[in-house]
Amino acid sequence: MKTLIFTLFLIFALNTKIPSATAEFVTDTDDRLLINGGTYYILPSFRGMGGGLGLTTTGTETCPLTVAQDPNEASHGLPVRIASPYLINNIYEGLILDLSFTATPSCVPEPSRWTIAKEMPRGWSVKVAGYEGAMNGWFTIQRYRDDYKLMFCPRDSPSCSNLGIYMGEDGNRRLVVNEGNPMAVMFKKVDTSAI
Template structure:
């Protein structure tokens, strides 16, 4: 009887360990858009800064020697919503919560980029230890991993988590020498954002 009880306890422990690894936490915060609606899995949204007056939404541009707009940037004008971004999770869920593994990709795909134009992180392009957010398929030194949306106080921020060590880094904004507002990893200045549902056009 004692051996059977020990076996049952061990089986329950394994079950809970499996659930904790493969399913999102039931306590995760809900993700809400600017209309107060839950953010949908595979939905299309503009990602906008919480604090207006210092740039607009998220778009893409060519930087450095790029001949294709591979770099993810914040738009200069605060009235520019940027491009619609598809926020998706491999989990079979309708709505997204905080800390869930996500893919981010532009719904508008230039002819020179792969379909879909997913975001990734690329090391070695910036001075210091930071890495830049780029489109996949063009850089050999891209980091394998996933994006997350995390809640800090009453606002949201973007993070990238590396598959190699599960280390998650906040995403911030850094100006390059050409004045572009690059999305990059940061240790102390995350880009806090809101999510606005994209309609049938790219207009505000």
């Protein structure tokens, strides 16, 4: 039994990406360390660039399955649980993460984990789990100038891709794989007593 557990540990360790020893902790808007499994609003770092991240409908969706930026600058968007499968207290840059909304419309599948799926005409968009054609992988947070950026790391690729905003003809500000222009973000701790 011990041999089986050790073998599974080795397989997991050799097939996952962990941050380097120089990775720094990620902090929120109050300069506190992000808590593994904590709930935060993901907001743009620059004013005048819209509000926080939430859900919208695109294409033929009858339920909001697409992660998008609220056009209202005063909106915090929806609360996002930021969690790593590693048994650690705080979030580091480059750490493997699951992102999921904690408050969603009843039509959204549970859990509402984020994923990447092909969406025409733009390409790869961030969707909630349950969307057909989803790509396997995980999310991560990296330093970007004086702030942070979100990235998606496909399971079968050695590199990760930036996430940025794409303004569609429908007016939706979708979160998409966008190498050239990542969205600079910050994390505001959700006051759970207010929910």
